[in-house]
Amino acid sequence: MTIFVILLIYKFIKGTFEYEKVTRFELIIIPVYSAIMMVLSLENVRSLTAFGLTIILLILGGSIGFLQASQTQIKDTNKLDSHQRPILKVKRNWPYLVGWLVSFAIGISVEVFYGAHIDTTEVSHELFEEVLKDLSAIAFFRSHNAWFIWVLNVATSFTYGACLMVRYPKIREAVRRKK
Template identity: 65%
Template sequence: MIIFIILLIYKFIKGTFEYEKVTQFELVIIPVYSIIMVLLNLNDMPSITAIGIAIILLLIGTAIEFLQASKTQIKDTGKFDSYNRPILEVKRNLPYLVGWIGSFLIAISIEIFYGSHFNAEEISRELLAEILKGLSVIAFLGGHGTWSVWILNFATSFSYGCCLMIRYPKIKEAIRQKIK
């Protein structure tokens, strides 16, 4: 199990420093899915404390994304997909990885605040689940999470997409919906 986790961590870290195609999934579907999951989990957020934490998480998530997007590089391949959209590639770099680690630690901290108890094995399992979500569409859409995790995920993914679209307007063209 540990070797599997190490291999996944290596793949995740390596992918952070390589160019990958800009996709609608990352910039549109993840934020939309995350906000839907927040709305579906609102029953679990009845107290004023929870609402305060939600607002703080939105602000922290937004700040993390400004950090994560700060050194992101976009490359225009000069090619177009079958919908005549430009194919752009993104390389996230070190600030993205630092922000991801920060988000993970904040999510664990919120879980502990609400009474969860973690040992090394449980943290390893959570880390594995988060890395799998970062590497696989199926793991992301099938993943579980509390309202706090989904709010943080929404804040980070939405802000990241907005930052990139403001800095690189051509991204809007690369992810626009086109019907053949």
């Protein structure tokens, strides 16, 4: 199992420094799905502490998303897909990885704030699950996250995608709906 976890982490880190195709899944579907899950999970959480923490996480997550997009590189393949959309590739680089790690650490910190006793085995299990969710759409949609993870995911993924779409208008063309 340990070797499998190491291989997944290696694949995730390596993919951060390689060009990958820009997809609607990453820039549109993940933020929208996360927003829906955030709203649904926040229905059961009604305390002033949770409200304050939600505001803080939205601000931190927005900052992390901005950091993650800061040195992202876009490459135009000068090709079109079957729906006549440009095929673009994105390389996320170090700031994305750093932002991902900070986001992971914030999630663990909030769990501890709410009284969870976390040891190294649990941290490594959480790390495995988070990497798996980033590498697999099936794992992402099957995940059962706490409300604060959804809040953080909405803020980071929305800000990351919005920054890229503002900085590189051609990305909007690449992820638009079929004609």
